[in-house]
Amino acid sequence: MTPRKLTKRGSQRREQILDTAARLFAEQSYHGTAVGDICDELGVGKGVFYWYFPSKEALFSELLQSSLLQLRREQQAAIEGIEDPVDRIETGIKTSIEFFRSKPGFLSLIRTAARYDEFSGFVEKGQEIIAADTSAHIKEGMATGSIRQGDPELMAHGILGAIFHFVEVYFGTYPETSAGRPELAEEAAQFCLAGLRERRAPEPGS
Amino acid sequence: MTPRKLTKRGSQRREQILDTAARLFAEQSYHGTAVGDICDELGVGKGVFYWYFPSKEALFSELLQSSLLQLRREQQAAIEGIEDPVDRIETGIKTSIEFFRSKPGFLSLIRTAARYDEFSGFVEKGQEIIAADTSAHIKEGMATGSIRQGDPELMAHGILGAIFHFVEVYFGTYPETSAGRPELAEEAAQFCLAGLRERRAPEPGS
Amino acid sequence: MTPRKLTKRGSQRREQILDTAARLFAEQSYHGTAVGDICDELGVGKGVFYWYFPSKEALFSELLQSSLLQLRREQQAAIEGIEDPVDRIETGIKTSIEFFRSKPGFLSLIRTAARYDEFSGFVEKGQEIIAADTSAHIKEGMATGSIRQGDPELMAHGILGAIFHFVEVYFGTYPETSAGRPELAEEAAQFCLAGLRERRAPEPGS
Amino acid sequence: MTPRKLTKRGSQRREQILDTAARLFAEQSYHGTAVGDICDELGVGKGVFYWYFPSKEALFSELLQSSLLQLRREQQAAIEGIEDPVDRIETGIKTSIEFFRSKPGFLSLIRTAARYDEFSGFVEKGQEIIAADTSAHIKEGMATGSIRQGDPELMAHGILGAIFHFVEVYFGTYPETSAGRPELAEEAAQFCLAGLRERRAPEPGS
DNA sequence: AATGAATGAGTATTCATTCAT
DNA sequence: GATGAATGAATACTCATTCAT
Incomplete structure (x- = not known):
């Protein structure tokens, strides 16, 4: 499912993304939350999201x-x-x-x-x-x-x-x-x- | 609220739009249904929609x-x-x-x-x-x-x-x-x- | 194939797009030419392209x-x-x-x-x-x-x-x-x- | 041109990259092959690629x-x-x-x-x-x-x-x-x- | 030498809405 | 009343490249 090997820092990032996304989805719904919003919130580039998740859909599903x-x-x-x-x-x-x-x-x-x-x-x-x-x-x-x-x-x-x-x-x-x-x-x-x-x-x- | 006075034909059109929209929203959700979809279904141009409703949101709300x-x-x-x-x-x-x-x-x-x-x-x-x-x-x-x-x-x-x-x-x-x-x-x-x-x-x- | 009904003006636009695209593809290759390039060249919004063609691929194919x-x-x-x-x-x-x-x-x-x-x-x-x-x-x-x-x-x-x-x-x-x-x-x-x-x-x- | 001095192992790596890249370019074209694809195929990180080649373009050219x-x-x-x-x-x-x-x-x-x-x-x-x-x-x-x-x-x-x-x-x-x-x-x-x-x-x- | 992480500009496409005719 | 045409901001996702460790 998530074949990538993650360092400790990586796992933390992943959790951060999950947490932030959960919050934003709850506040603004799925379509109302852009991948960019999640990244902006964390102050990281958009590529980061796709390093940890294959798609917005996959994240939500998880x-x-x-x-x-x-x-x-x-x-x-x-x-x-x-x-x-x-x-x-x-x-x-x-x-x-x-x-x-x-x-x-x-x-x-x-x-x-x-x-x-x-x-x-x-x-x-x-x-x-x-x-x-x-x-x-x-x-x-x-x-x-x-x-x-x-x-x-x-x-x-x-x-x-x-x-x-x-x-x-x-x-x-x-x-x-x-x-x-x-x-x-x-x-x-x-x-x-x-x-x-x-x-x-x-x-x-x- | 609905300031436009409608002829009989106009009212029918309005109903048609409401019905079609209701069906499509139910089938495909709100964001999944484009104004263009509703118009295509009725075989009319997009202007028609905006003749009868000020916005997609207003239609849904109604x-x-x-x-x-x-x-x-x-x-x-x-x-x-x-x-x-x-x-x-x-x-x-x-x-x-x-x-x-x-x-x-x-x-x-x-x-x-x-x-x-x-x-x-x-x-x-x-x-x-x-x-x-x-x-x-x-x-x-x-x-x-x-x-x-x-x-x-x-x-x-x-x-x-x-x-x-x-x-x-x-x-x-x-x-x-x-x-x-x-x-x-x-x-x-x-x-x-x-x-x-x-x-x-x-x-x-x- | 192209079910849309076009006015004279519309057909002209369509031709313009075909011509411009042909030129740009020849000059810069397929992937080197963005849909936006074609539209910029014509001085129109990107939506215009998709009014006349379902995708970049379809245009190229035609x-x-x-x-x-x-x-x-x-x-x-x-x-x-x-x-x-x-x-x-x-x-x-x-x-x-x-x-x-x-x-x-x-x-x-x-x-x-x-x-x-x-x-x-x-x-x-x-x-x-x-x-x-x-x-x-x-x-x-x-x-x-x-x-x-x-x-x-x-x-x-x-x-x-x-x-x-x-x-x-x-x-x-x-x-x-x-x-x-x-x-x-x-x-x-x-x-x-x-x-x-x-x-x-x-x-x-x- | 290739200023880096390579150990025997290094030269082998370089050859591996060339071979894999050649195969992938042939199978998927130049733009269709990402640097990441080449590295994935070899099971190495992306840094490896850039250790041996200054850019994707340079590799292809060689x-x-x-x-x-x-x-x-x-x-x-x-x-x-x-x-x-x-x-x-x-x-x-x-x-x-x-x-x-x-x-x-x-x-x-x-x-x-x-x-x-x-x-x-x-x-x-x-x-x-x-x-x-x-x-x-x-x-x-x-x-x-x-x-x-x-x-x-x-x-x-x-x-x-x-x-x-x-x-x-x-x-x-x-x-x-x-x-x-x-x-x-x-x-x-x-x-x-x-x-x-x-x-x-x-x-x-x- | 090598790795995982990060960047960010770039791409195709969608769609609510407006407008000239 | 109605049409086809046009707009343009927004979106998910990609990828060459860089960097700290």
Whole structure:
């Protein structure tokens, strides 16, 4: 993938480019960010970019895939050892929310990617994978009776959609806003697990 | 805003442009669609476009706002006269799903718009409005005890996020796919209203 | 091929571009001539070029193919009605020489094209065609005994090679030089037809 | 010219670069071959190239001139000791053909060079020299009556043009094709010496 | 001798917009 | 109302060359 051998200085440069690009893409979208912008920001010539990445597209793709991977990893680390499937789902939801809170720009990256044919496949696949993880927990919960019957995949996608939207609305694109709403993780989990409706109180006469 | 007075023929042209643009934006995204593409599709010169619209941006904006407006109108028409707030929410959800099923491209339009600074404000505002509608029903439900306590706006956004995502996943970008999953509206409503957890069955012995 | 409808003014512009490009390509080679150079020369913006041609490559290709076609046409017009195959060959040779004399730059165009993979196919095909014309005459001459036995195609290519080289050496790349050597057509024909060797006079004593 | 003193290992490196460059130039033309390509092929950094050659242009120029020189040397070695001028010419032609057969890429190199202003002078000069050699033989032949009267230089250039073209057509750019046409040298010599026309049969009555 | 890193001018092409007719 | 023509700034990417280590 990246056959070039890099010195320590080179690896640092590469990281710098990735970081800067991530920030600019988040702020200005993919097409709104020129390769020249990234280089200007770093105060280097344009050739530098192409020394480390074969194309703008490849850079974006790398950024995107590593983000999706990282999200999944954090989820898996967080739920490790939890037995109850409902608890696993809850923890997964909370982890995702905190993940996006701590990495402003990742959501933006994903949303941006979803808009371009070149990248939407990656996003869909990434979401599919995360949904599949959740879906497995849901199935388990159905089997043990702690989760109501239904299509597990659909439910998993419902959670995914709700979470992404929560994050977008309450954290916004820019860092500052994510500070507010400290309880979001808890509330999001509630919404997904309990839905809207009040639980029927155990009807006395029955 | 639209200062030009148009003849009947002129209005038709205007509609043609809007329709064609909507289709192309949905298929190829905003930046992927050149003004020239729209004109080529209609077999007219570029001057025509600028006769009816001051800019590409203005056209897109008009398209976007009218879509959001239309969605809201259909929702309102559908829930008119329904008394129970939970029923209103359910009907609203189902209407949205069917709306996007019947207008492939609208979701894409909205998602695209959300990516561009120029338009994201409109989208956010539009979503705020729809969420506010839902939120009002939720509040009512909380008051009557049919909906559990919580932040009504957050719940409304959860619904919005889930719906958009369902539509995206199950209807996709292209028309053909929306035929499948005929029960989506019902399932989506279930997810939003009931959440994941099994309702505690009235415990027999108690 | 060129689906665009052009006004009279447009056609003139198109010709201007073709002419200017032909000249610049001849003077500076293909890669040495930037699209911007052509536009600057005409005092127009770069967009103009792309209004009339889809790419630099397409323009060059058109130039090349029309040149080869024109050469062949002039040859055919010149030999029309000539009965003796050797006379036809001789006339063809002379016509070619005068063709290149009157169109400085055409040879350069062809030579340039031959160096680029994108175009060399066209050149080879064009040469094949012209060689095939000549080859037909040669075969006829062999049949009637006026031309010595041998591979007609090889002979035809020998003629082609000699002519191109003569033109290159004696007319050069720039117009001025083609004035000298007014007898070139005659001498070239001699070389091709008679070869080097003196016809052995029937040796008296034998 | 090559001021740097080289160790044995250094000279080998230099040769490696020359060989690789020659191959790549032949395969991809001058502008199509980047300095980086040459270095990549050898698995060395770009600094190496500039350690041995002051510029890409200088390398190409050296390659070109040594090719032309080598061709001339082989010709001279081959004709050494041959008395009859016509025989010398014939041998020269055959030697050239076999030279290009055995060194695929040399023709390509020369043709490429002819297209660039920077190098065309060298090519012309080289051709001039080879033509002058031939021309001397022709003059001698005219004096002894074995070659018909005419402009010796023009005749020499005719031979040169025919040979180059034969080689190009029958050997092509890539090695494999040069195997075919084993008789090319013989046929080419025939064409140049005898031309097309049938020799007048010794007229009986004279 | 050699390497990886950096430079920056140069190239083809696109596209929203304007304008004369 | 409509057309073809024109504009020109912007973009991704290339590559010969230089340089610090």
